[in-house]
Amino acid sequence: MIDRRLQVLRMVAQRGTVTAAAEALSYTPSAVSQQLRALGRELGVELLVHDGRGVRLSPAAQVLLARTDDLVDRWEQIRAEVARVAQTGGGVLRLAGFSTAASALLPGVAARVRAELGSEVQIIEADPEECFELLLTDRADIAVVVAVATLPASTDARFEQRHLVDDPIDLLVREGHPLAARTSVALRDLAEERWIMDRPGRPYHQLLQTACTEAGFTPSVAHFASEWDTGAALVGAGLGIALVPRLAQIPTAYPVVRVPLHGDPAPARHLRTGIRRGSREQPAIAAALTALEAVAQSRR
Numbered sequence: 001m002i003d004r005r006l007q008v009l010r011m012v013a014q015r016g017t018v019t020a021a022a023e024a025l026s027y028t029p030s031a032v033s034q035q036l037r038a039l040g041r042e043l044g045v046e047l048l049v050h051d052g053r054g055v056r057l058s059p060a061a062q063v064l065l066a067r068t069d070d071l072v073d074r075w076e077q078i079r080a081e082v083a084r085v086a087q088t089g090g091g092v093l094r095l096a097g098f099s100t101a102a103s104a105l106l107p108g109v110a111a112r113v114r115a116e117l118g119s120e121v122q123i124i125e126a127d128p129e130e131c132f133e134l135l136l137t138d139r140a141d142i143a144v145v146v147a148v149a150t151l152p153a154s155t156d157a158r159f160e161q162r163h164l165v166d167d168p169i170d171l172l173v174r175e176g177h178p179l180a181a182r183t184s185v186a187l188r189d190l191a192e193e194r195w196i197m198d199r200p201g202r203p204y205h206q207l208l209q210t211a212c213t214e215a216g217f218t219p220s221v222a223h224f225a226s227e228w229d230t231g232a233a234l235v236g237a238g239l240g241i242a243l244v245p246r247l248a249q250i251p252t253a254y255p256v257v258r259v260p261l262h263g264d265p266a267p268a269r270h271l272r273t274g275i276r277r278g279s280r281e282q283p284a285i286a287a288a289l290t291a292l293e294a295v296a297q298s299r300r
Contacts, residue, residue, distance in 0.1 A: 002075055005039040006068045007137045008032055009047065010158075013057060013065055014136060018048075024133050069157050069277075076278030083283050093284040096124040096131040096140035100167075101271065104247045105144060105295050112291040119284045135159060135276055141285055143274040144292065148203040152274075160277045165296040167269040168260065169211075172235050172242045175255040179241075186263040191217035194240035196231050199224045204269075208243055211267035232256050245269050247299055271296070 011021040012032065022029045033048070040047040045060035057065065093113060095106050102125040110121040124140055132152055134140035144164065145151060154161050171190070173180050179189075191212075197219065198205040212219045222240045225231040228250055231242040236254035243261075245268075250256065261267070273292060279285050 002068075002072060002138070003039070005035045006064075006071070008035050009039070009057075009061065009065060010068060010136055011133070012036070012048075014133065017054060024130075025137060072158070072276060073278035076276050077281070080279065080281035080283075084281070091284075092120045092122055093142075093288060094122045094124060094134075094140045095142050095144070095288065096126050096134045097144035098128050098131070098146060099125060100245060100247050100249075101144040103249055104299060105292065108295040109288055109291040112295075113284060113288050116287055116291075117284055119287075121288075132159065132274060135274055138276075141275065141279065141282075142288055142292070145272060145274060146203065147270040147272050150203075158277060159274050160280060161272050161274045164271040164273050164292060165300065167245045167247045167271055168300075169208075169243045169267040169269070170246055171259040171261060172232065172244045172250070172256050173259060174235055174238050175257055177241075177257070179259055180257040182259055184260045184262040187211060187215040187261055187265060187267070188217070188263070190219075190241065191215070193220070194222040195219040196223045196225055196234045196240040196242040197221050198226050202226070207267060207269070211265045214265045243267070 008021065008025065008027075011024055012018060015021045015024055018032050019029045021027075022032045025032070036047045040060075043060070043064070046058050047061040047064070048055040049058045095109060097106050102123060106123045110123060113119055113121050124134065126134060126140075128143075128145035128148060128151055131140065131143035131145050135143050136158060146167075152159055152161075171179065171185055179185050197208055209219070223234050225234060225242070228244055228248045231244065232250045232254045234240060235242050236256050244250065244258070246258075250258075273289060275285060275289075280289070
């Protein structure tokens with residue numbers, strides 16, 4: 001098995017500080033420092049060096065970090081070989097996903113994997129950035145995320161990432177709205193509407209602002225809502241329009257109608273999967289990735 005202290009080192013590199021790494025790992029900062037000091041003593045090197053009021057990874061730690069990526073890759077391949085020979089699912093399969101994936105995709109995947117392999121499956125709802133940290137520290141096996149700029153690059157050697165599905169954005173209007181009877185609508189036709197959007201600074205807000213700019217207008221934002229439920233309630237009360245991803249599940253109690261968008265731009269969220277590099281051939285992970293593709297396509 002991979003020495004847990006190497007996972008701690010990876011998280012310090014990921015988060016940039018001992019304190020932030022400790023928060024992500026649910027450790028105390030002193031516990032993180034102690035583990036890295038103990039690992040350094042065994043190797044006969046210093047892993048953390050003082051840098052002003054903080055610390056940074058030493059050159060030796062940087063080498064160890066690079067070799068840890070190779071080590072984890074090989075370990076994941078060994079786990080796959082062992083599971084195939086033993087004809088087991090490899091223990092509990094842990095699926096991490098952002099809120100829409102956790103509700104719209106992962107339950108169906110979990111049910112399929114349990115039925116096919118008899119494996120226990122655990123679903124973890126987490127923000128996209130946290131999903132990759134869960135992969136990094138071996139607390140999740142598969143992540144389903146929205147592609148945003150803050151995620152690890154597709155070339156990051158620690159992970160294998162693949163496109164899963166594009167999630168089109170639909171217009172959400174109140175029943176009786178002039179656009180409610182349309183089969184589709186162009187984004188540019190919404191320039192005069194009052195908008196309900198996510199808060200500034202959040203990825204979904206930026207996605208919609210960029211799409212509206214490309215359509216030739218700046219949306220007039222009347223209200224800010226981060227949850228689809230809240231946005232639907234405001235739309236249902238006649239307080240504005242909203243754009244919602246097609247995979248997002250809206251409560252049926254609200255008097256709202258979805259209308260597909262057409263034309264260019266027609267915004268969409270891009271969903272992708274992430275796993276630890278080398279783990280794809282593990283039976284439960286392979287089965288779950290296949291199931292994910294099937295479930296995602298069925299929900300389009």
